[in-house]
Amino acid sequence: MANLKEAMKAAKATGKPQRVTEPTKIEEVKVNLSVRLDLETLNWLKVEAKAKGLPYQTLLNSILTQAKNTGSVEERLARLENLAKGKTA
Numbered sequence: 001m002a003n004l005k006e007a008m009k010a011a012k013a014t015g016k017p018q019r020v021t022e023p024t025k026i027e028e029v030k031v032n033l034s035v036r037l038d039l040e041t042l043n044w045l046k047v048e049a050k051a052k053g054l055p056y057q058t059l060l061n062s063i064l065t066q067a068k069n070t071g072s073v074e075e076r077l078a079r080l081e082n083l084a085k086g087k088t089a
Contacts, residue, residue, distance in 0.1 A: 004028065 007018035037045075042056075049056035070076060 004020050007020045011018045045060060046056045049059040052059065054062075
């Protein structure tokens with residue numbers, strides 16, 4: 001196989017794993033995952049995704065990526081507290 005996308009298509013069609021001959025960027029690799037969400041959260045996610053014209057999995061990935069790149073929970077809370085007090089970050 002020439003690349004990851006072709007290998008994934010062939011694997012799906014044949015039901016057998018395929019070799020990838022080209023190196024791939026880790027950012028391009030998607031992993032199937034089973035996750036348990038509250039029904040209310042999942043419904044909200046699907047409504048938001050539909051409003052944006054996206055699949056809900058894509059929106060979830062975007063939200064998680066943004067959270068990963070935003071800093072720690074403590075840093076975000078400190079920024080929010082400063083904003084609430086009228087201070088700038």
